[in-house]
Amino acid sequence: GNSVTQMEGPVTLSEEAFLTINCTYTATGYPSLFWYVQYPGEGLQLLLKATKADDKGSNKGFEATYRKETTSFHLEKGSVQVSDSAVYFCALSEKNTGNQFYFGTGTSLTVIP
Amino acid sequence: DTGVSQNPRHKITKRGQNVTFRCDPISEHNRLYWYRQTLGQGPEFLTYFQNEAQLEKSRLLSDRFSAERPKGSFSTLEIQRTEQGDSAMYLCASSFSGRLNEKLFFGSGTQLSVL
Numbered sequence: 251g252n253s254v255t256q257m258e259g260p261v262t263l264s265e266e267a268f269l270t271i272n273c274t275y276t277a278t279g280y281p282s283l284f285w286y287v288q289y290p291g292e293g294l295q296l297l298l299k300a301t302k303a304d305d306k307g308s309n310k311g312f313e314a315t316y317r318k319e320t321t322s323f324h325l326e327k328g329s330v331q332v333s334d335s336a337v338y339f340c341a342l343s344e345k346n347t348g349n350q351f352y353f354g355t356g357t358s359l360t361v362i363p
Numbered sequence: 364d365t366g367v368s369q370n371p372r373h374k375i376t377k378r379g380q381n382v383t384f385r386c387d388p389i390s391e392h393n394r395l396y397w398y399r400q401t402l403g404q405g406p407e408f409l410t411y412f413q414n415e416a417q418l419e420k421s422r423l424l425s426d427r428f429s430a431e432r433p434k435g436s437f438s439t440l441e442i443q444r445t446e447q448g449d450s451a452m453y454l455c456a457s458s459f460s461g462r463l464n465e466k467l468f469f470g471s472g473t474q475l476s477v478l
Contacts, residue, residue, distance in 0.1 A: 254405075284466070293367070293454070293469040294406070339405050343465075350419065351396070351456075351467060353405030 252277050256340050256354030263330055263361050271325040271357045273314075273340030281342040283307075283316050283323040288337045288356070297325075297338070330361045365389075367470035369455050375476045376445055383441045384473045388457030395438050396467065397430055398454040399423070406454055412438060413460060445477045 257272035275281065285297040285307070298307035303318035312327045323340060340354040368387040376382050388395050393414050398406035409428070410420045414435040427445075432438040442449055452474050456467040 256405075286469075291471075293471040294456075294467075295469070296466045299466060341405075350408050350411065351406075352408070353398075355403065355405045 252281070252342060252344060252350075252352045254340050254342055254352050254354040257357055258355070260358040260360060263359070265332055265361055265363050266329045267361075269325070269327040269330045269334075269359065271338055271340075271359070273323045273325065273354060275321050275323065275340075275342050277321075277342055277344055279344050281344040283314070284341040284343065284351075285312070285314055285323070285325050286339040286341055286353075288339065290336070294339065330359070332361045332363055335359055335361050367455055367457050367468050369453075369470035369473050371473055372471065373474045373476075375478065377478050378447060379444055381441065381443045382445055382475065383439050384453055384455075384475075385437060385439050386455030386457075386470060387437045388455070389468055390436075392457035392459050392468070393435070394458045394460050394465070395432055396456040396458075397438070397440050398456065400452040400454055400472070401450075409440075442475075445475075447477050450475055450477045 253276045255274050282301045284299045286294045287297045288294045298309040300307040300316035306315045314323050314325045337356045337358045339356045343351045370385045396411040397409040400406045410430050412432040427443045430440045452472040454472045455470045458465040
C-alpha cells in the first residue's frame with residue numbers, strides 16, 4: 251500500500267540555520283510527491299511538489315528532490331526565518347488509488363531569533 | 364476565488380448527539396475531499412466526491428458517518444451518535460481533476476470536541 255514516513259519532531263532551529271526534514275515513501279506505482287505547510291491557526295497550504303523521479307520542487311527558498319532510488323523527498327532550506335515556524339507535512343498522491351492523498355504525521359518546526 | 368470555506372470553525376457537543384459540518388469548495392473544483400486530523404498526526408482520508416458522486420470511502424469511516432454533495436457544489440459531513448473518539452479536526456479540500464498532478468486546496472477545518 252501507499253504510505254509516507256516523516257522525520258519526527260519537534261525541530262527547533264536558530265534563525266539562518268540549515269533545515270532538513272526527512273521524508274520517505276512507499277507506493278505501488280508512480281506517485282506525485284508534495285510538501286504541505288500549516289501555519290498556526292491556518293489550513294494546510296501546498297509548499298512544493300514534484301511529479302516524477304529527479305524532479306526538484308522549490309518555493310520560498312525550500313527545495314525537495316524526488317529520489318526514486320531511495321524513495322525519498324527530503325525538504326531543505328538553506329537559511330530559515332522565524333516566519334517559517336509551522337508544521338510541515340510530506341504527502342503522496344497516485345492515480346492508481348484515485349488520486350487519494352497520503353500524508354505523513356507532520357514535523358513541527360520552531361525557528362527562534 | 365475565496366478559497367475553501369468550512370463551517371463551523373469549532374463545534375462542542377455531548378456524546379450521543381448528531382453534528383453536521385459544511386464545506387464550500389473553490390467554485391470551479393469538481394473534486395471534494397474530507398479528511399480527519401488528530402493531534403500529532405497527519406490528515407487521514409475519509410471520503411471524496413467527483414461532482415455529486417461519492418467515489419471512495421475509507422474503511423475508517425464507520426456507518427455513523429455520512430457525507431453528501433447533492434448538487435456537486437458544497438458538501439456536508441454528518442456524524443450520528445457522536446463518541447469521544449470522534450473528537451478531531453475535520454478538514455475539507457478541493458481540487459480540479461482535469462489537470463495533471465492536481466493539488467489540494469484545504470479549508471481551515473472544523474474542530475470537533477465531543478464531551
